[in-house]
Amino acid sequence: MCFSGLSRSLADMLVFSWTLLALLLVSSSRAEEEVATIEEVMSQELPVGELLDRANRDRVPDLDEPVLIGGDIAIDQESDRNADPCTSRGCMWQKWTDGKVYIPYYIANHYSSRERAIITRGLESFSSVTCIRFRPYQNGDQEWISIESRNGCYSYVGRQGGGQTVSLNRQGCLYHGTVQHELLHALGFNHEQTRSDRDNHIRVYWENIIDEMKYNFDKINTLNQGTPYDYNSVMQYHKHAFSKNNQPTMMPIPNSNVSFGQATQMSRNDIERVNRLYKCCE
Template sequence: MLVFSLLALLLVSSSWAEVDVATIEEDTSRELSVGELLERANRDRHPGPDEPTLIGGDIAIKPGADRNADPCTSRGCLWQKYTDGKVYIPYYIANHYSSREISIIKRGLESFSAVSCIRLRPYQNGDYEWLSIESRDGCYSYVGRQGGGQTVSLSRQGCLYHSTVQHELLHALGFNHEQTRSDRDSHIKVYWENIIDGMAYNFDKINTLNQGTPYDYNSVMQYEKYAFSKNNRPTMLPIPNNNVAFGTATQMSQNDIDRLNRLYKC
């Protein structure tokens, strides 16, 4: 009986050790910036014929789209505001997620209602446009309302973090990456020679609506300084002070929230 008890204790201790290690690894991953998480998740994409072209690392575009145009300036991309002043956006979560994964997604969705007039609600029969949240190949979203059901990909392999959910939802609401802002060159120096060959277009400036908010190094839409680097050297650094921390966000900044509210006149 004593031997059995000791064996059981060892097994329990071993199991808890494994759980603790897994928890530590998960916590470590959770501390990565959103840009690092997205780049890691999309690094080895092998998209099928039904997957969209991506620019900027995680922005889906339709065939023939102008890569340098901001949908919010080139066409109507905002979601409809109702008479009560709220913006209700239906969503559908594919059934291939676990209950834990769904809770991460829903926490990200619900975070918008706490700081804005955006209300994400479950899809209902009769909805004519909605976000279809699926585990496709990588993390990505279209920018702004597309009409009908539009895919927000949150792959089960690497995309299920609070920061990545917020990041992709901000794309769907109409926002681009911070480093592609029209006033980028006044705040960020791009080191083109360090960028992976064929990926320089990820740093092209576009005609963004900046909502009168300052450039934000702490935006959840700002990638980190080694994004798309081919030689482990920085692809972008803040100016004039290269030592300013940037691209380390793990959730929406106050500027992200302010520009969201300004865009939708909350």
């Protein structure tokens, strides 16, 4: 009789444990869904430039991390500050005989399944509109992008050789447009406001820029691919970028009322530039 009572107690304990575990799993799943919903809402409300500004504003890099210019562009040496790799040394990834550009990638294992899904969606968004094909890293690959949660959001501009880091920090960088922005850097593109013809389309208010950040507005001898200046580019920062007094650091000209720096994903011009640079239609 005592044995029977003990068995019932053990059974009750097991039922309770499994019920508690189920509740915890449901609670965890709901919490993750809520976080995903909040992030999705924020990504719809905030343009990519503002998301990057928030993510990198108080960035404290590790000793093995690169210097950043322009907010999120990684460089290894000061001489790269005003150079466009596409015009100074070549920045393009290899194009294969089938007309596709296959770029190996590795996603660090510290991301959750939901976070990996956001990154993968950004990678795959290029395949339907360009000849770029991001594919998982394989043994023997000589060049690849390594997507890691380092300090902030950043990427090098263009192909570097070997493995090159694209940092997408788990806190603040995992949005569709942000992933696209950093991948466009890796493909060879700079920010729109540093275009060689910038002064015909944007007036820079140097007096409103944080003094040590003024170099971020230096023009670069960019390859513009014969495309017009694009206020809606995912590579265009917002009008208060790097402001020291909450006043605009740049405004569109001649019409200051034109909306700009509000992109949440790649524009048609962004896509067209990729196709022209990599000659996707040939």
